Amino acid sequence: MEKKNKDVNMKSSYNFFSHFVLFIFFFFPSRSISVTDHNSFTPLVNYLIDCGSPVKTLLNDGRNFKSDRETTSLLSTTEDIVISVDSINITNIFPPSSLPLCQTARVFTEESIYTFYISKIGRIWIRLYFFPFSNPTYNLTNSIFSVHTDHFVLLHEFSPTNNNSVFFKEYLVNVLDARFSLKFKPKKDSLAFINAIEIVSAPDTLISDSATQVFPLGEFKGLMKSALQVSYRINVGGPTITPEVDTLSRTWETDGSYNIFPQGSMSVSVSNKSIKYSQENGVNLTPLIAPNSVYATCVQMKDTEVMQPKFNLSWMVNVEESYSYLIRLHFCDIVSTSLDQLYFNVYINGIEGVEALDLSSQTKALSTAFYMDFVIDSSNITNGSILIQVGPPNLQLSTTNAILNGIEVMKMSNSANSLDGFFSVDGEYIGPNVTSKVMKIIAIVGLALAVIAFLLLAIMYIRWLRRPLDWEESRSLSSWILPLHSRRKKSCNTNLNTSDSPKSKNGGGHFVHYSPRGQEKFFHFSELQRATNNFDDKRVIGEGGFGKVYLGILEDGTNVAIKRGSGGSGQGMNEFITELSMLSKMRHRHLVSLIGYCDENSEMVLIYDYMSNGPFRSHLYGSNFSPLSWQKRLEICIGAARGLHYLHTGASQSIIHRDVKTTNILLDENYVAKVSDFGLSKAIQDKSQVSTAVKGSFGYLDPEYFRSQQLTQKSDIYSFGVVLFEVLCARPVVCPTLPMEQANLADWVLQQYRIGNLHKMIDKNIVDTINHESYKIFSQIGVKCLADHGVDRPSMGDVLWHLEHALQLQIASSHVDIPLIDQSTNEYERNDDNLHGVTSDESANSSSILFSQMVNFQGR
Template sequence: MKIPHFFPLSMSTLFFLCLLRFVYFVSAQGSDFPSFSSPIGPYVPPDIYLIDCGSPQQAQLDDGRIFLSERDASPLLRTKQDVLALVDSLSSSETSSYPVSSLPLYRTARIFPDEAIYTFKVSHAGLHWVRLYFHPIPCPTYNLADAVFTVTANELVLLHDFRVTDISKLVFKEYLINVTSSDTVLLKFTSEKSFSFVNAIEFVSAPDSLVSDTATAVLPLGEFTGLTTYDYEVTYRLNIGGPTVSPSNDTLFRTWQPDNTYMTFAEGAQNISVPFGVIKYPNPGATAYIAPPYVYATADQMANSGVNQQNFNLTWKMSVDPSFSYMIRMHFCDIVSKSLNQLYFDVYINGLMGASGLDLSSLTGGLAVPYYKDFVLNASVIRNGSIMIQLGPAATVDPSSPNAILNGIEILKISNSARSLDSDPAAGSSKGRGPRTNKMKIFAAIALATGITAMFLLAKSFLGKKKKRHQTWNHGKSSSWLSPLNNSKAHLLSSRTSYRSSLFSSSKSKSKSGFSSFFASGGFDRSFTFKELQEATQNFDEKAVIGVGGFGKVYLGALEDGKKVAIKRGNPSSQQGINEFQTEIQMLSRVRHRHLVSLIGYCDENTEMILVYEYMANGPLRDHLYGSSLPPLSWKQRLEICIGAARGLHYLHTGAAQGIIHRDVKTTNILLDENFVAKVSDFGLSKAAPNLDQTHVSTAVKGSFGYLDPEYFRRQQLSDKSDVYSFGVVLFEVLCARPAINPALPREQVSLAEWAMQWHRKGMLEKIMDPHIAGKICAQALKKYAEAAEKCLAEYGVERPAMSDVLWNLESALQLEEASTSSGCDPQKGGLQV
């Protein structure tokens, strides 16, 4: 049923809408806030719709807000039929994350046997709250616990196949959506197999200042931009160290839960609070819109703070959907220090450094001044379906009184590239259910809504500009995160030293117990001294750096005979780097091929981790496609490069005694020598292929988003077909000369794999290909090439070709291109020129 953008409202409805806006203002202004310094007043939302669904009369909550009755809200609803349900009373013992004051909203419900649409007129574009209330109250004609339904707001999926089976449970769902171009929002309830229902609805404007555009990306550590383009679901909102903050005490009518049930080491935390009037909001900076003074006036600090050897962290652990990325907002307010510059602490998220040596005094310029910091956590680093936040005294600063403090936590799920905030249960099944399900499967590899994965692209340039970086973020103090009492600085240094010692033999003993044994068994008999490599790199001069990674830096060096080499020096503080070094040596000691970067030698003096490779003069393939001033590659050059890379991968999969899965195939890991011969590099994430009687290797998901096999992402089952998928993305990247992920583009264009597949199905791939080669490709060659890329991107591994078949198709495309050149083929038509 098509709903017009404009619909008539009765005078009573218009009156109530105006009344609601007035009540919202008065309620916020009349909240029980004490006197405190704030640069802004109560927020008055331009758009406000509060509906008590199924209620014969309006409902007024304790916080002063008035919800429309069913009669007053009826002009907003379009549906073929509906049923009203009413229950006499509800017990406050019902389980809910929402305060008892909201109980009146759960007493009634509206039931929709068919599709139902609420149409909300939007007068002000920007952020809007969508709050939904669900409780399966008794109904004579329907058992609401059997309802399974989907809720969307325009094209955004809020709930997919949602149900509430526990009849004692009160469910509250809260979203923050970004309304841009449309002047209406259609809140749609649909059900394929049963019916839908809802107890109450809020659709209310939110301040645009609520979400900042930038945040700190946790992996790799750097800046992420573009947060204002996404939609969010509020997963957790915690008042650390204090009681529940009800909507009546929040300018935006939010609820802040106490953190007790999420604190994993309560003995290590101590509650602290100050009078609300002490809180001084900065101008500019945090406001009461960001969080009310009730949140900033309470906190948890470290118990027994001031002890010189703190061997634990403040730790909170929250369960989340691991298929999504999250924005994490932490609220800080120094209400513990007696003077400035006494408090320095580190922040870890899932064991990764988020902020090192955080100094609230320098950030706020005073005590009891609110401050908040946003982080973006990619789905790839969510362990065991949970987010863990830890704080402890700074490892890089020696404060006079070691301590850490936190006042509030908000965890917001970020919409994915399929414009969804709820997982599709069919995504892991072989039985798709229409275009939307297929689209979500294709995007399953991109846990972050469009741009979260861009942190990998942004951080690459970010890290490249940094001359010095505190590297403990890989594991931080919380590398032993399973045990909060196991995180002392001395313990970490000791464990890292012993781990390196087990991998490397002493340069004096020349034993073969470490990496030397890998080289010896693999025929790598060149052992460099550390002095030799110092001389080759001018003492590891920063000007010689040609690459940076989690392992450390890569330097351009020149040996005594003048031969240029690439020297990879491991970072001793990176546990991740040690693992990748070991893996790379294990893999490269087993393989040699013209299209694999060769490992020349090594140095393991004084616990150094240094590998020496052949130098690839023309660098990464990506630099020749976009983002640099290098001249564009011809179409034939691109074909030959893809064929070379395919040969290297084919050898990895089949040439060794046991196959090898690269696991990180992308254009930055395909290097070009002085003759533009392609060679696959970087085997730090590689994995031995399964045995003949196995189809896959079960392992944690690793790789680069945008290239990641969605089936591997969903099931954690790795196979050589995962490399095939990644190579399919590379093929389109070579053809279109654009990144695999570009969050700056419109949503439908963010993922190159999805975007290119759409145009390929239309038969119009030339519309999006690199202008430098558009119109210069033989039609038959382009068709063969695109077919190879399309097959690589099949949803399921069993449907993808082996690398040998991909190689054959690319070689066929090259033959067609060469034949067309010699015969005078018209690139546009594929025929002979006359």
């Protein structure tokens, strides 16, 4: 068929004859294999297009891509811009079969539409290939464009900036009309391009309408309404699977770059011919779900007969936080020798999706394929990742193991029917919370009320500025009626040397009535820029989940610590407000003091007293500081315990810190300990509990809190117990380079304590000076803090009393001849196994079990 370069009639209506031609021309399948054996699929819709190519392109997998130049009725545009390149050199191309499709491209300088005739409505694959090769006329790497279907946004202002990579996008969209359009819309003064397109029907059984909702656990319905984008397709434990051996021309990656605990995993494989497909429980599972090659390989727990199996197999993938995701996990028991041997739990982002999954009850046979679909809501995705884990259940089993054969992760379209941002196909911005006209009306009414309230507050503010000189005597009402961020008119600008500039005794800033208790200062961002030399990296003295901490010097020479929130920290405003509100209400010798804050220009900055000796951890290991004596370590622990005791009991509501660790215990110039970082803190009624998402730092996290998501004061007690042994042993709480049984400090401490060898773990810098009675009291209370159940742990008051007792014994030993620790005996521990909280092996091992559930837990 001969194609004219320009066809002015392309935008005319399609008639029946043109549809018929398209149907005949494109619907001959690239590969035709009988479907009676359920091993392959002949799609009724099968458009394979090599865009801009003058001839057909045959791939190694047998698929035949036709040229879009062979018909004038497929593409609706008055342009005919095609470009090509003689040869390309791409390494690590994905998918591997796409190389021949990358040598030509069709370019659009205006909105253009491909229109396809759909003979069978339902789910279709949309696969798009973009390779921005070099061209002297059209700079493809600078192109910015959007790609829409009739109802869904696939790409919004997409820009393929790397000319050494193929950008492969794969979607599943439910089509309900006989005609389907794919629109390419370049941004103004830019262009769009495409190298190849696949529009292929998918089997009806591939994706059902329902799945298991991860949290709250239940059934999710409505998958058919969502467009899906394939984010990951992983063959766990096996090689790359290319389209020529996949039943639906899919590509499966290896799992090497996603397995975050490879040292605990082992790959297993069997013959593809041994794989069977389940017909149980109303499921007619066929190789169309996944090919034999996926189910014939898996990863299982390594050395389960030798190692203590207290860990999870874990895979992590990066995702966008503002979307929900469909997660399909493939299982096939190719490791057991008989039925009813394999039971394991499945976790998604630390949330238990399945407890004690029994593949035998699902498949009724070994080597039989099975899969499960999960949906995780965007609200349960933090740190831009999804963590998939399988591990042993809390059951007494003769064999302990867990397996996984394959992973598929698919992004679900959002409320704007988009897979890329919140713009609809009409270009209208539809934010996450705008779902109906009713919501828009509510927003307009709310805005009007806000404007009225703002005017009233402005009037009050003006009247406050004009208050009489004796206003301070009658400010009780105004102190709570003023707006949250009220500020004086005059700023602290170094270029203004007038006496009117209100300066604080700490060198700048403006007072703001943040709470009924006194005044917190507001700092202009420009002041903080001057104080930190424009946030020079040389001024960085620390960094955490919220952002970097800088040493700042105020105008009067006062040193301060300035914590600036990072826009990409993933914690942001909630932590900023929490810490500001918490510290504005609390004053204690052993809590870090808040000087002020800044929230100008969307910045989130907190200003504290400068703690010249930095975090406690730096004086224990990993730095060049001189080692602290045992007495000094006890004094610091006591100071931190007093600060935490005040949080738990000294306010109208009990405050749980939720992130107790040695980096959050700061030391001033006199080595006085002050607890810091209240961004995760939670206020509850005294001795009560609250259900909340698990947050904290891996290694310090309370296992009971992790299991139940019920937060209590005892969660801080557990974390402080880990701190105590970090102080005693001077080693990281998690050290992956150590043997597995020693990697987690809390687990290793409990194990060594039970057998009487804990004294052998004492930091060599203090072991010759520590009094054995002081050590004994210290270790006993520390072990009680690590009890698996919160009810078995002491209060912070009890911990404080025992630490003070240990200090008194240590001080007394320096004046009289009291024995030090003898490392040749274990008499100091072997008789203490009846301590409350460690009365059985099961109790002592429980934290190990939770350590397995928290491998690579994403905390602060």
